[in-house]
Amino acid sequence: MQLEIESDWDGMTATFEQPRYELYGSGVVFDGEASIRKYFAASRIPFSDQANEIISIAAIDKVMRVEFW
Numbered sequence: 001m002q003l004e005i006e007s008d009w010d011g012m013t014a015t016f017e018q019p020r021y022e023l024y025g026s027g028v029v030f031d032g033e034a035s036i037r038k039y040f041a042a043s044r045i046p047f048s049d050q051a052n053e054i055i056s057i058a059a060i061d062k063v064m065r066v067e068f069w
Contacts, residue, residue: 004040007040013037021036
């Protein structure tokens with residue numbers, strides 16, 4: 001998440017074997033590097049200074065669940 005805050009998209013996507021984001025509230029899925037980069041490009045236009053504070057984090061096998069403000 002620190003790489004996301006820094007807008008280091010190359011570094012962020014390199015941390016994944018298969019980049020995939022699932023947004024719990026909306027059920028929207030971004031699968032693959034191109035899809036995730038498109039999501040971040042669109043979401044950072046209105047919120048260019050977006051940062052996250054982790055509330056909880058859990059990893060099971062290759063799945064990470066993160067709750068944040």
